[in-house]
Amino acid sequence: MTVIEARGLRKTFGTNIALDGVDLRVEEGRILGIIGPNGAGKSTALNAILGLTVYHGELKVLGRNPWLERDQLMRDVSFIADVAVLPRWLRVSQALDYVAGVHPRFDRAKAEGFLDKTTIPHASKVRVLSKGMVTQLHLALVMAIDAKLLVLDEPTLGLDLLYRKQFYDSLLNDFYDRSRTIVVTTHQVEDVEHVLTDLMFIQRGRIVLDCSMEEFESRYQEVTVNPEKVPSARALKPMHERQVLGRSILLFDRVDRQQLAALGDVRTPSIADLFVATLGDKPGDKSHQAQGVAR
Amino acid sequence: MNMQSNAMPESSVPARAAAPAAMAETRPLYWSVRRELWENRSLYFAPGIFAAVYLLGYLTSLIWMPHGMREFWMPHSMREMPTLAPADQRIELAMPYSHATMLLMLIAFIVGIFYCLDALHGERRDRSVLFWKSLPVSDLTTVLSKASMPLVVLPLIVLAIAVTLHSIMRTLTLAILAVTGVGAATLWNRLPLFQMELVLLYSLAVVALWHAPVYCWLLLVSGWARRATFLWAVLPPLMLAVAENIAFHTAFLGSLLHDRLFGFSGAAFDLKDKSGVAIDPHFIPLAQLAPARFLSSPSVWVGLVVAAIFLAAAVRLRRYREPI
Numbered sequence: 023m024t025v026i027e028a029r030g031l032r033k034t035f036g037t038n039i040a041l042d043g044v045d046l047r048v049e050e051g052r053i054l055g056i057i058g059p060n061g062a063g064k065s066t067a068l069n070a071i072l073g074l075t076v077y078h079g080e081l082k083v084l085g086r087n088p089w090l091e092r093d094q095l096m097r098d099v100s101f102i103a104d105v106a107v108l109p110r111w112l113r114v115s116q117a118l119d120y121v122a123g124v125h126p127r128f129d130r131a132k133a134e135g136f137l138d139k140t141t142i143p144h145a146s147k148v149r150v151l152s153k154g155m156v157t158q159l160h161l162a163l164v165m166a167i168d169a170k171l172l173v174l175d176e177p178t179l180g181l182d183l184l185y186r187k188q189f190y191d192s193l194l195n196d197f198y199d200r201s202r203t204i205v206v207t208t209h210q211v212e213d214v215e216h217v218l219t220d221l222m223f224i225q226r227g228r229i230v231l232d233c234s235m236e237e238f239e240s241r242y243q244e245v246t247v248n249p250e251k252v253p254s255a256r257a258l259k260p261m262h263e264r265q266v267l268g269r270s271i272l273l274f275d276r277v278d279r280q281q282l283a284a285l286g287d288v289r290t291p292s293i294a295d296l297f298v299a300t301l302g303d304k305p306g307d308k309s310h311q312a313q314g315v316a317r
Numbered sequence: 318m319n320m321q322s323n324a325m326p327e328s329s330v331p332a333r334a335a336a337p338a339a340m341a342e343t344r345p346l347y348w349s350v351r352r353e354l355w356e357n358r359s360l361y362f363a364p365g366i367f368a369a370v371y372l373l374g375y376l377t378s379l380i381w382m383p384h385g386m387r388e389f390w391m392p393h394s395m396r397e398m399p400t401l402a403p404a405d406q407r408i409e410l411a412m413p414y415s416h417a418t419m420l421l422m423l424i425a426f427i428v429g430i431f432y433c434l435d436a437l438h439g440e441r442r443d444r445s446v447l448f449w450k451s452l453p454v455s456d457l458t459t460v461l462s463k464a465s466m467p468l469v470v471l472p473l474i475v476l477a478i479a480v481t482l483h484s485i486m487r488t489l490t491l492a493i494l495a496v497t498g499v500g501a502a503t504l505w506n507r508l509p510l511f512q513m514e515l516v517l518l519y520s521l522a523v524v525a526l527w528h529a530p531v532y533c534w535l536l537l538v539s540g541w542a543r544r545a546t547f548l549w550a551v552l553p554p555l556m557l558a559v560a561e562n563i564a565f566h567t568a569f570l571g572s573l574l575h576d577r578l579f580g581f582s583g584a585a586f587d588l589k590d591k592s593g594v595a596i597d598p599h600f601i602p603l604a605q606l607a608p609a610r611f612l613s614s615p616s617v618w619v620g621l622v623v624a625a626i627f628l629a630a631a632v633r634l635r636r637y638r639e640p641i
Contacts, residue, residue: 093455109445123348
């Protein structure tokens with residue numbers, strides 16, 4: 023089943039183009055990471071999917087128009103916008119009461135189970151909780167909702183490593199099953215590296231990379247090239263080259279692994295490496311991106 | 318990259334299918350109203366604290382105040398009371414009770430104004446609107462729940478507090494009179510408290526209907542303005558009224574605004590009795606209520622239509638406006 027389907031999604035703020043004709047298709051059971059620089063249009067795309075912002079183009083989420091049917095859609099979709107949106111005056115017990123009151127698919131016992139694993143007291147207000155605790159609370163609320171689609175926009179922003187790790191661990195262990203779909207944006211790429219099933223890079227309102235992680239692993243290879251082989255490696259048209267401790271590391275797209283093995287140590291690049299290779303340098307050079315990541 | 322090892326058991330899938338497909342439409346509204354009460358405790362604390370202070374003052378006056386200063390709280394000492402005509406006795410007796418009621422209604426009006434100005438602004442300011450919008454509650458339900466606070470909930474709070482305050486005042490007075498042996502206890506039966514509460518209920522309903530466009534305008538501004546909601550709500554109508562006055566030497570808009578704020582008493586009550594004598598606002602007999610005239614007054618219905626338009630605009634704004 024297709025969970026999200028967008029065609030020609032556009033959104034402008036004055037003269038600033040936030041989304042420039044985005045086509046997007048997310049199937050059930052995927053965990054899609056949307057990675058991009060600040061202001062690339064990630065949040066705008068998510069807001070459009072959640073019915074929080076008006077847009078041009080076609081967009082269906084679980085078969086519904088999110089702008090016109092947000093309240094209906096939210097029975098099957100949950101989202102965490104970022105850590106700061108739980109109102110500060112709300113008590114933990116009130117948050118449970120309210121969500122249980124308005125959400126037909128909320129399992130209060132489950133949420134309380136999650137909270138019992140934390141040190142959050144039920145009587146306290148959000149204002150006295152630490153940033154990490156607020157995220158734990160929000161995650162407990164959201165994971166207890168039997169949603170088909172979970173959208174996370176920078177869910178772990180400003181959290182320390184421990185909380186971040188915990189966040190994704192519980193997401194995978196206690197929420198995700200293959201009938202659920204998760205879309206996440208984050209700058210902390212290394213946190214989600216081993217969580218994602220699909221990867222998308224977005225820049226200046228356009229999708230510049232869209233592939234599954236299997237495809238990612240089979241397409242991209244990073245070679246620490248032996249110094250004497252650098253010229254022949256360059257002849258294979260690497261999409262990116264960087265120097266680390268005096269050695270050249272070249273990143274290749276769709277080049278035969280055997281061929282690369284002769285040049286030096288071959289491994290799968292990290293998402294961060296590919297991100298830098300794709301978007302990092304020569305920000306104005308469109309042809310470079312086209313060459314590097316055209317599908 | 319392989320998610321299978323982390324996948325949840327499939328047992329949750331049947332549970333999902335069994336989840337209730339529909340929830341009674343009123344449940345989100347009910348919980349949204351409770352949510353407003355959690356957030357805005359001033360809605361009941363302000364009139365509640367006022368009632369406590371009033372009661373304390375009343376009690377003090379009964380016990381400690383020098384004779385002359387009792388006038389306000391327990392006017393005309395009990396000894397003088399029998400010399401007054403029965404109608405005047407009633408007004409004198411009713412005075413501390415109706416003062417309390419009037420002040421409570423004034424406080425509710427002020428609390429309602431500030432509540433409305435913040436209702437759709439605060440949630441955008443602290444970005445919590447993103448949390449509320451992540452739940453299956455429509456913008457219509459949310460705005461209706463917020464509009465119901467000044468129009469329904471606050472009047473009910475005033476009624477409850479006034480009735481409680483009045484009965485405590487009456488009980489205390491009877492007790493003190495019994496102890497001091499002034500012997501006027503029977504006189505207190507002349508105070509038709511139940512009738513006064515009926516008039517209060519009628520007044521609250523009338524004022525809510527009359528002020529509905531005011532509150533809905535404030536809600537609209539709070540959903541629209543990025544900052545300084547009070548100024549946006551008050552200054553434009555005021556400036557238009559002043560401009561009209563300067564330009565045309567008329568006061569159409571000014572009198573319209575004045576009437577909308579204070580005109581309910583003339584519309585909802587017969588301010589003169591059968592013999593043409595102006596009634597004392599401290600005790601309004603049931604015969605002076607004019608519900609039929611009020612409900613057939615075009616002002617009321619035009620006001621309600623305007624209120625509905627403001628509300629519809631506020632619902633639309635809640636969908637379009639993003640966090641500040």
